[in-house]
Amino acid sequence: MKLRNIILGSALAASTFMPAAASASGDVNIYSYRQAYLLEPLLDAFTEKTGIDANVVFAKKGLAERLAREGENSPADLVLTTDISRLNELVERGLTQSVVTDTLNDNIPSSLRHSEGLWYGLTTRARLIFASNERVEEGAITTYEELADERWDDRICTRSGKHPYNIALFSSMIAHHGVEEAEQWLEGLKDNLARKPQGGDRDQIKAIAAGECDLSIGNSYYYGKMLQDENQKAIANQVHLVFPNADDRGTHVNVSGMAMTQSAPNRDNAVKLMNYLASEEAQSIYARVNFEYPANPAVAPSELVSGWGTLNRDDLPLETIADYREEAVKMVDRVRYDN
Structure with a gap:
């Protein structure tokens, strides 16, 4: 070829x-x-x-x-x-x-x-919550909405709020809850950040392993990549996966x-x-x-991915989610998420 x-x-x-x-x-x-x-x-x-x-x-x-x-x-x-x-x-x-x-x-x-x-x-690719095995019990968090709960104060790491993967998630929150409620949620998530947004999705898992935070948001396939990398496998094994909103509207996917x-x-x-x-x-x-x-x-899915559990996907059309992208970017700026 x-x-x-x-x-x-x-x-x-x-x-x-x-x-x-x-x-x-x-x-x-x-x-x-x-x-x-x-x-x-x-x-x-x-x-x-x-x-x-x-x-x-x-x-x-x-x-x-x-x-x-x-x-x-x-x-x-x-x-x-x-x-x-x-x-x-x-x-x-x-x-x-x-x-x-x-x-x-x-x-x-x-x-x-x-x-x-x-x-x-x-x-x-599912936008998952990664949780520390040592400091977060199974079932302690089950939804995206709970990321804004005060009990996670100073315990969450994310990449930039302006990254397309996060913008898509924030857009889905607007689609489900409206702008006002979604912005309140985003302010709560920002208040719970343990550090300034930085790095990529794998860097957030590394931060959990280093004790810098207890929760992070990331795409599912990055976890698979880390498990297949001998230099990162031990780090990946320090977190467990949460499929947010699996019991109601379903997990956001990109x-x-x-x-x-x-x-x-x-x-x-x-x-x-x-x-x-x-x-x-x-x-x-x-x-x-x-x-x-x-x-x-x-x-x-592959045998590895299937072993993580069943994905109940949010069936909200991605075309609809994309319609809220511009508003999501403005919302990130209004709450000064990356600052």
């Missing part, structure tokens, strides 16, 4: 592996926020199955700006993302087109796809997802890839390589 990955800086230099003109070919071209090693086994399998080569440009940010700059001459057919906010940005900027197939509708639940087919979720670009010179090939990525075969590969929950309900 001619899988060529270029790691680009934040400026997204003009150089690319693809032709400047967006002419159709026997390939499919992908702009990806997802890391290359996660895509390679999926795209290898797709090429073997169809004979269609997949070309990938990877970047941590800036792909929406690049698509907008390239306009109708963009060679990109698909964008693969790591967060609902990035999918929503593509839609808001008019950079995607609708794709509706029976395979996509049958395999991806309605809450994990755009109502007009402008994007589809591929995997989900998605990695895909969207077809407005220009898509290789549309037919791109549709084939989208259908494949939603298939049971591809979803099983996803489940193995990154400790995520498959979007396709017919596919079980």
Whole structure:
């Protein structure tokens, strides 16, 4: 397979592996926020199955700006993302087109796809509470709402409130409770922080192990990554997982997802890839390589992830949650969360 990955800086230099003109070919071209090693086994399998080569440009940010700059001459057919906010940005900027197939509708639940087919979720990651084994008893906390309880004063660590993973969670709180109640909750959570928000999700687990805090918020797959890392496994084993709101509305999830670009010179090939990525075969590969929950309900999580317990997912459509993103960002600023 001619899988060529270029790691680009934040400026997204003009150089690319693809032709400047967006002419159709026997390939499919992908702009990806997802890391290359996660895509390679999926795209290898797709090429073997169809004979269609997949070309990938990877970047941590800036792909929406690049698509907008390239306009109708963009060679990109698909964008693969790591967060609902990035999918929503593509839609808001008019950079995607609708794709509706029976395979996509049958395999991806309605809450994990755009109502007009402008994007589809591929995997989900639960936004969990990590709790100290030594200092937090099982069952001591069961909901996101309880993170604002005074008993957790000076006992919680999080990454920046502006990070897309937290913005998505805060957006879901607005969707469920309204702006006023959600903001009161966020103020309570901020008051309970043991330190200034910093680092990534794994850093919060490390802080619990170091005794800096007793609770943290993080994506489920980071815990799986730590368990598979001999240098971090002992740290991960010092916390237990809480699936918030499992007994009522369900645990908030975010998605990695895909969207077809407005220009898509290789549309037919791109549709084939989208259908494949939603298939049971591809979803099983996803489940193995990154400790995520498959979007396709017919596919079980990996054995490791299944061992954590059953995920009762919040079925509030992510499209609805994305509508509150701007308000969530303002709310983080109003309560001065990161300060």
